[in-house]
Amino acid sequence: MAVKRSKAGHVLLVAAALAACCCLPCLTSFVSAPATQDGVSQQGRRAAVLAAIAVPSAAHAANPSVPKQAHEWFGEYSDPQHPFCRRMLRFDQTTYGSIIVEGKDGNPGCQKLKGTQPWIIKVDYKSGADSMTFDFSPKGGPSNVVGKWDKNGIVFPDGNKWTRVFKMPPPPGTLPPADPSVATAWYS
Numbered sequence: 055m056a057v058k059r060s061k062a063g064h065v066l067l068v069a070a071a072l073a074a075c076c077c078l079p080c081l082t083s084f085v086s087a088p089a090t091q092d093g094v095s096q097q098g099r100r101a102a103v104l105a106a107i108a109v110p111s112a113a114h115a116a117n118p119s120v121p122k123q124a125h126e127w128f129g130e131y132s133d134p135q136h137p138f139c140r141r142m143l144r145f146d147q148t149t150y151g152s153i154i155v156e157g158k159d160g161n162p163g164c165q166k167l168k169g170t171q172p173w174i175i176k177v178d179y180k181s182g183a184d185s186m187t188f189d190f191s192p193k194g195g196p197s198n199v200v201g202k203w204d205k206n207g208i209v210f211p212d213g214n215k216w217t218r219v220f221k222m223p224p225p226p227g228t229l230p231p232a233d234p235s236v237a238t239a240w241y242s
Contacts, residue, residue, distance in 0.1 A: 131216035137163035
């Protein structure tokens with residue numbers, strides 16, 4: 055059975071939490087200094103371990119938009135050199151068993167579907183990398199072209215940038231399991 059609180063009860067609860075947070079720094083000044091062992095305090099060791107953990111985390115925090123898994127790259131992209139032409143980066147498990155790009159090229163773009171040429175190319179990706187390697191040879195282009203992630207799309211060595219216009223949802227196996235307590239809280 056859910057407990058109902060009045061508005062005054064909520065205000066009192068928030069005020070108590072705020073007071074506890076404000077008084078916490080004052081209380082720690084009365085704690086004695088940690089004992090040392092071989093001239094090194096336990097607090098110093100703890101700080102060193104936490105710093106070693108924090109540095110890699112801070113590096114990721116500096117550029118949080120870089121995809122860390124292949125499915126985070128998947129989606130529909132816009133190519134300024136081929137306006138309105140399809141660029142769908144996805145995993146194909148039926149025919150190729152790898153990451154692919156499905157695309158079309160027109161002259162100069164794909165506003166009119168007549169005369170467009172469909173193509174499929176394979177893509178190589180190493181987990182956690184900020185780049186992918188594209189093989190454009192099936193459509194008459196170069197192989198081993200490295201595309202690097204840049205905020206909201208993929209930049210190629212010639213300066214062309216595919217901007218992501220639609221991000222595909224992650225595959226079902228990559229989502230965290232649902233918390234049943236959250237679902238039941240809505241219905242109780």
